[in-house]
Amino acid sequence: MLFWAVNVFVLHLFAQTPKDTIIIAVENEPVRVNPLFSEDHDSAIGLIFSGLTRFDESMNITPDLAKSWTISKDGLVYEFALREDVLWHDGKKFSAKDVEFSIQALKDEKLNSPSKVNFDAVKEVKVIDDYHIKITLSKPFPSFLDSLSVGILPKHLLEKEDLNTTTFNQNPIGTGPFKMQKWNKGQYMLLAANTSYYLASPKSKKIILKLIKDPSISALELKNGTIDVALVDFEMAESFKKDKNFKLIQEPSADYRALMFNFNHEFLKDKNVRMALNYATPKKEIVAKLLHSFGSEANHPLEKSWANPKDFSIYSYDIKKAETLLKEAGFSKNKNGILEKNGKELSFEMYAMSEDPLRVALVNILQSEYAKLGIKAKAIALPAGSFDYTQIDSFLVGWGSPYDPDFHTFRVFAGSEDSAKNNSGWNFGHYSNANVDKALIEARNTLDIDKRKIYYKNFIEELHKDPPYVFIAYIDYPLVYKADIKGVKPHIVGHHGVGFTWNAYEWSKQ
Numbered sequence: 001m002l003f004w005a006v007n008v009f010v011l012h013l014f015a016q017t018p019k020d021t022i023i024i025a026v027e028n029e030p031v032r033v034n035p036l037f038s039e040d041h042d043s044a045i046g047l048i049f050s051g052l053t054r055f056d057e058s059m060n061i062t063p064d065l066a067k068s069w070t071i072s073k074d075g076l077v078y079e080f081a082l083r084e085d086v087l088w089h090d091g092k093k094f095s096a097k098d099v100e101f102s103i104q105a106l107k108d109e110k111l112n113s114p115s116k117v118n119f120d121a122v123k124e125v126k127v128i129d130d131y132h133i134k135i136t137l138s139k140p141f142p143s144f145l146d147s148l149s150v151g152i153l154p155k156h157l158l159e160k161e162d163l164n165t166t167t168f169n170q171n172p173i174g175t176g177p178f179k180m181q182k183w184n185k186g187q188y189m190l191l192a193a194n195t196s197y198y199l200a201s202p203k204s205k206k207i208i209l210k211l212i213k214d215p216s217i218s219a220l221e222l223k224n225g226t227i228d229v230a231l232v233d234f235e236m237a238e239s240f241k242k243d244k245n246f247k248l249i250q251e252p253s254a255d256y257r258a259l260m261f262n263f264n265h266e267f268l269k270d271k272n273v274r275m276a277l278n279y280a281t282p283k284k285e286i287v288a289k290l291l292h293s294f295g296s297e298a299n300h301p302l303e304k305s306w307a308n309p310k311d312f313s314i315y316s317y318d319i320k321k322a323e324t325l326l327k328e329a330g331f332s333k334n335k336n337g338i339l340e341k342n343g344k345e346l347s348f349e350m351y352a353m354s355e356d357p358l359r360v361a362l363v364n365i366l367q368s369e370y371a372k373l374g375i376k377a378k379a380i381a382l383p384a385g386s387f388d389y390t391q392i393d394s395f396l397v398g399w400g401s402p403y404d405p406d407f408h409t410f411r412v413f414a415g416s417e418d419s420a421k422n423n424s425g426w427n428f429g430h431y432s433n434a435n436v437d438k439a440l441i442e443a444r445n446t447l448d449i450d451k452r453k454i455y456y457k458n459f460i461e462e463l464h465k466d467p468p469y470v471f472i473a474y475i476d477y478p479l480v481y482k483a484d485i486k487g488v489k490p491h492i493v494g495h496h497g498v499g500f501t502w503n504a505y506e507w508s509k510q
């Protein structure tokens with residue numbers, strides 16, 4: 001009876017969107033609501049958990065669970081003074097022991113966490129007292145404060161649990177502005193305000209994260225009044241600009257789309273073939289016609305970062321160069337107009353997740369464009385989870401982070417992060433380049449920001465010479481919300497637009 005009543009209550013909320021509740025469309029749903037397993041897709045984790053640090057409106061690092069810190073001149077010793085007014089959602093007091101537990105968990109070899117690579121340099125974690133902690137690194141890691149924005153876990157609930165399988169991952173307890181009240185998987189999460197939240201009591205009593213994978217459906221639901229806030233389809237965004245019932249913010253992002261090559265493929269491991277595919281991709285046209293100019297051409301993974309150099313090499317749209325490179329690679333057209341080499345046709349499959357309309361559209365465009373060269377590039381759209389993107393020929397990937405450039409370079413492009421060798425690695429295409437590895441390691445272990453810029457420039461130029469991807473476009477996200485909602489602030493968002501709810505505790509419905 002209680003289950004039935006709660007579901008009727010939530011359905012009623014979807015129909016009415018009352019003043020004490022804000023319903024937000026989200027594109028992704030985590031498998032585990034645990035920050036150690038976050039893949040940068042999930043809004044819920046940022047609302048339920050807090051890190052030692054957080055990012056402000058301008059993407060500057062600011063205190064969160066830590067109220068202040070000092071760093072030794074050699075960049076090896078970090079000492080933190082922690083807030084003393086923080087409670088876990090179950091009422092227990094937060095302390096330095098929780099921080100120690102969380103960092104040690106990230107050092108555990110049994111933990112399959114994408115964040116582990118950001119804690120490789122941690123040599124020692126020492127609790128000084130309940131509200132002071134010292135962390136010593138084995139080598140400088142300038143993005144460490146960024147890494148410490150990862151959510152902290154409660155030791156008192158998890159110290160005897162297997163973090164990979166614990167039921168906590170479905171019933172999380174954090175220190176963030178909202179508490180998990182109900183999770184109806186595949187449909188919504190109902191979050192209640194944490195009235196003891198240390199930064200400020202949330203202005204909305206409830207938030208519902210409603211799972212809507214297609215941004216065009218989100219746009220329709222906004223119009224129908226069944227949701228309040230959403231990232232909407234690029235084409236439909238225009239219809240909200242002159243509608244007095246809504247407000248629209250064009251959110252800049254570090255989120256790019258690219259075609260990832262599998263280096264185990266007989267022909268895709270040929271550098272000339274990969275360079276030819278880059279020259280054959282009409283990025284400018286894609287941004288204008290498919291994104292409706294909500295974005296820009298992508299040339300490398302750090303164009304939205306302070307590490308972006310003023311000058312860098314690009315692949316302009318040039319079919320003749322593509323044809324020349326393919327000829328140099330030993331391909332010629334057969335009687336059917338298909339390029340072949342040693343009797344084998346130049347063919348490969350390009351996969352996209354079928355629930356992502358943009359990625360599906362992109363692989364279809366690429367199929368058509370590459371066919372002009374005589375390449376049989378087949379577009380395939382299947383549901384996420386139904387194929388292994390470490391094994392397929394190529395994949396329409398999305399990456400990017402507004403944080404330190406190490407975050408989405410090292411674990412994506414370093415040879416040590418090859419998913420075939422490292423379960424926590426994100427190098428799914430099995431890319432290996434010694435010069436890339438050298439530049440990334442130097443950049444992640446050097447304190448001097450000017451030197452880091454040089455190393456990242458070297459990295460970018462090496463990616464151009466030996467491309468692991470066809471970088472296609474950076475996305476700007478159209479964020480639409482009802483005009484009666486106050487407190488929404490723009491923010492540079494990350495992968496899948498994650499981050500637009502960064503200050504949701506300040507949102508209110510008038």
